[in-house]
Amino acid sequence: MKEFAYVRAGSVEEATSAYASHTGARYLAGGTNLVDLMKLGVEAPAALIDVTRLPLDTVEELPGGALRVGAMVRNSDLAAHPLVRDRYPALSQAVFAGASGQLRNAATTGGNLLQRTRCPYFQDLSKPCNKREPGSGCGARDGVHRDHAVLGHSAHCIATHPSDMAVALTALDGRVELAGPEGARSVAAADFHRLPGDRPEQDTEIRPGELVTGVVLPAATAGLPSAYRKARDRASYAFALASVAVVLRLEDGVVGHAGVAFGALAHRPWRARRAEEALLGAAPTRAAFEHAADLELDAAQPLRDNAYKVPLARNLAVDVLSRLTDTALTGRAS
Amino acid sequence: MGNLQHHSRTTLRVNGKPHTLTVDHRRVLLDLLREDLGLTGAKKGCDHGQCGACTVLVDGRRVNSCLLFAVALDGCEVTTVEGLFGDGEEPHPLQRAFLERDAFQCGYCTPGQICSAAGVLAEAAAGHPSHVTDPVAPSGEPVPLDREEIRERLSGNLCRCGAYPRIAEAVEDVIP
Ligand SMILES: Cc1cc2nc3c(=O)[nH]c(=O)nc-3n(C[C@H](O)[C@H](O)[C@H](O)COP(=O)(O)OP(=O)(O)OC[C@H]3O[C@@H](n4cnc5c(N)ncnc54)[C@H](O)[C@@H]3O)c2cc1C
Ligand code: SF4
Numbered sequence: 407m408k409e410f411a412y413v414r415a416g417s418v419e420e421a422t423s424a425y426a427s428h429t430g431a432r433y434l435a436g437g438t439n440l441v442d443l444m445k446l447g448v449e450a451p452a453a454l455i456d457v458t459r460l461p462l463d464t465v466e467e468l469p470g471g472a473l474r475v476g477a478m479v480r481n482s483d484l485a486a487h488p489l490v491r492d493r494y495p496a497l498s499q500a501v502f503a504g505a506s507g508q509l510r511n512a513a514t515t516g517g518n519l520l521q522r523t524r525c526p527y528f529q530d531l532s533k534p535c536n537k538r539e540p541g542s543g544c545g546a547r548d549g550v551h552r553d554h555a556v557l558g559h560s561a562h563c564i565a566t567h568p569s570d571m572a573v574a575l576t577a578l579d580g581r582v583e584l585a586g587p588e589g590a591r592s593v594a595a596a597d598f599h600r601l602p603g604d605r606p607e608q609d610t611e612i613r614p615g616e617l618v619t620g621v622v623l624p625a626a627t628a629g630l631p632s633a634y635r636k637a638r639d640r641a642s643y644a645f646a647l648a649s650v651a652v653v654l655r656l657e658d659g660v661v662g663h664a665g666v667a668f669g670a671l672a673h674r675p676w677r678a679r680r681a682e683e684a685l686l687g688a689a690p691t692r693a694a695f696e697h698a699a700d701l702e703l704d705a706a707q708p709l710r711d712n713a714y715k716v717p718l719a720r721n722l723a724v725d726v727l728s729r730l731t732d733t734a735l736t737g738r739a740s
Numbered sequence: 741m742g743n744l745q746h747h748s749r750t751t752l753r754v755n756g757k758p759h760t761l762t763v764d765h766r767r768v769l770l771d772l773l774r775e776d777l778g779l780t781g782a783k784k785g786c787d788h789g790q791c792g793a794c795t796v797l798v799d800g801r802r803v804n805s806c807l808l809f810a811v812a813l814d815g816c817e818v819t820t821v822e823g824l825f826g827d828g829e830e831p832h833p834l835q836r837a838f839l840e841r842d843a844f845q846c847g848y849c850t851p852g853q854i855c856s857a858a859g860v861l862a863e864a865a866a867g868h869p870s871h872v873t874d875p876v877a878p879s880g881e882p883v884p885l886d887r888e889e890i891r892e893r894l895s896g897n898l899c900r901c902g903a904y905p906r907i908a909e910a911v912e913d914v915i916p
């Protein structure tokens with residue numbers, strides 16, 4: 407590992423200005439991804455700006471019923487928070503479905519959003535990878551790609567984004583709040599991560615030096631039935647092969663609102679807008695759910711070894727939509 | 741521009757005693773404990789956050805010490821498996837239960853399992869649910885730990901010898 411300078415920031419302004427005054431700086435949060443990548447040589451920052459002591463470690467209710475989660479709230483505290491569990495169950499479930507107890511205790515909300523892909527070629531300096539080294543090629547496309555994308559991939563990169571949390575935030579219409587040299591702004595969670603296109607090195611819409619300060623969950627999806635389901639190779643402690651987060655509201659016996667997002671299928675959490683449109687106004691039947699999922703996944707372009715993800719994701723979506731319908735109709739979880 | 745120093749004075753309280761060291765910023769907590777303080781209880785399994793052998797408690801919460809830069813922990817309280825033993829002659833109830841249940845073979849994963857289990861007990865008592873907790877369980881109340889809960893909550897601690905059934909039994913023995 408290369409030597410690096412270390413700065414502990416006490417405020418957002420201190421953090422962003424320390425970042426600006428150090429070439430090759432990176433923000434350090436829980437470190438569960440960044441330290442790993444530094445050990446692998448994938449990251450070699452000249453300076454770490456430690457943001458873990460910033461006063462962004464609370465979950466607060468906003469006027470109007472939205473909820474703001476600070477960027478430094480640890481994943482375990484986010485998932486266990488009573489307001490998150492009661493109002494946005496899909497978010498709590500998604501976080502508890504990821505990583506391990508130890509990792510969730512260290513990992514932060516901001517770091518979780520900005521974790522890098524688990525593509526093994528990205529993590530191996532001896533292999534070509536356009537995301538790590540633009541122009542070097544993509545080792546995964548003709549190599550080992552069972553875990554890779556089936557939607558929205560490009561000739562340059564077929565990686566998936568590994569976060570469970572981000573998938574739930576996307577379905578729940580969450581927003582990501584940012585502070586940077588040009589001031590504060592916020593971006594819809596669904597638009598925060600990018601598709602790879604010809605710039606796979608850029609995972610998200612974040613600008614150089616910008617700091618994630620928090621995420622906001624809207625009042626509109628608070629308290630609606632929502633759930634997250636993840637398929638993986640083991641019952642615990644494994645990244646998703648496919649996952650889905652769903653938020654559902656029934657009105658007069660038909661679907662009044664549906665938020666559906668898939669995980670582990672693309673370079674970003676995949677907001678299933680076509681499925682949502684098909685569901686709106688439809689009777690909540692299994693046939694309607696199958697039709698909606700098929701419409702969305704029609705766009706899939708599986709690779710040699712990952713076609714299994716398409717029916718897997720479809721079945722997950724149909725299952726979660728069916729279970730949430732039972733919840734909505736009976737008022738309790740099935 | 742900028743501060744080009746690569747070392748910092750850092751103070752950690754480890755098992756109740758303060759230690760002030762000049763640390764290379766690259767030093768992770770696991771290496772500091774083992775190499776600088778001679779506390780070899782926490783083990784290096786994978787060095788990448790995947791196995792749990794390096795688990796210790798920082799400010800009472802279980803974490804992987806291989807992924808934490810020591811400099812970032814200035815002022816924190818660290819408890820290792822040695823510290824769980826406490827001042828007296830008495831082992832921690834978890835340490836006793838692991839012995840009584842013979843919950844290990846080679847023993848390499850054991851310090852991490854024990855520190856992790858200590859964290860699990862505190863988390864469940866504080867009302868943290870898990871992936872297998874019934875979603876309708878009331879928020880904030882202590883979560884009862886059955887076998888399934890223990891297995892899920894300890895899934896970040898791998899045991900190459902496969903001593904899992906006895907590890908789960910040992911943890912069950914100390915559930916209040
Ligand atoms: C063995 C293992 C298994 C895992 N399994 C899962 C899983 O099943 N599901 C899952 O979702 N995740 C999983 N993870 C990943 C884990 O969730 C992430 O590593 C973690 O969420 C990252 O958060 P952090 O605070 O530690 O980020 P860090 O490692 O500190 O930072 C990650 C990146 O984000 C940047 N950054 C951090 N905070 C900010 C901020 N506020 N503003 C701007 N930039 C910032 C850093 O500069 C860095 O580039 C696993 C990790 C490991 C090691
Ligand atoms: S899929 Fe993306 S991250 Fe993986 S090797 Fe190809 S370019 Fe790199």
Ligand code: FES
Nearest residue numbers: 785786787792806
């Ligand atoms: S050595 Fe830290 S998790 Fe394996």
Ligand code: FES
Nearest residue numbers: 845847899900901
């Ligand atoms: S007892 Fe050998 S690794 Fe667990």
